[in-house]
Amino acid sequence: MITSDWTKWKFIFCDERVVPFDNAECTFSIYKYNLFSKIPFNDEQFVIIDPSLPAKQAAEDYERKLRALYPDNVDLPKFDLLLLGAGPDGHTCSLFPGHPLLDVTDRWVASIDDSPKPPPSRVTLTYPIINNALSAVFAFAGAGKAELVKRLLKDKEDLPATRVKPAELLWILDRAAASQL
Numbered sequence: 001m002i003t004s005d006w007t008k009w010k011f012i013f014c015d016e017r018v019v020p021f022d023n024a025e026c027t028f029s030i031y032k033y034n035l036f037s038k039i040p041f042n043d044e045q046f047v048i049i050d051p052s053l054p055a056k057q058a059a060e061d062y063e064r065k066l067r068a069l070y071p072d073n074v075d076l077p078k079f080d081l082l083l084l085g086a087g088p089d090g091h092t093c094s095l096f097p098g099h100p101l102l103d104v105t106d107r108w109v110a111s112i113d114d115s116p117k118p119p120p121s122r123v124t125l126t127y128p129i130i131n132n133a134l135s136a137v138f139a140f141a142g143a144g145k146a147e148l149v150k151r152l153l154k155d156k157e158d159l160p161a162t163r164v165k166p167a168e169l170l171w172i173l174d175r176a177a178a179s180q181l
């Protein structure tokens, strides 16, 4: 059990699907009801997208909200910890293999309307922000992630997830996810 002054925490989302809060694909709502309901946070501690906006405007709005966390006008934010997953194609956040978003360096947050994984409209942090973080954790569980974990950690394929290179990168795997290493 972690003991912490939870009121000091701020939560941002590395990516989010542009869907209403009551949609099963809304990452904020998944966290809110499954994890955050167990810890005493209040809504002001979350930086969330405005899902009523089209993806491009939602990304601009979300970047404004992130910038507001840094009154000193930093060029790049330095987040303490990014908690990441990756899909079977090697995507992480909403950065998909071969997609032009992989090369975006002029924004903290980008939008996508043609995500290969539904839902199609999403906002995502870009690599300059991801790789400026103090630390990131990739967490994988289950046999369904075993081949992906092998491609990332053993084969070191050039995939969106292997381009994540913050100051410190940790991997949390259960035995099944690590079974092909």
Ligand SMILES: O=C1O[C@H](COP(=O)(O)O)[C@@H](O)[C@H](O)[C@H]1O
Pocket: 015, 016, 084, 085, 086, 087, 088, 091, 092, 093, 094, 117
């Ligand atoms: O759509 C997303 O998928 C990945 C994880 O993929 P899954 O196969 O485990 O569902 C996630 O890391 C990403 O942030 C999310 O938007």
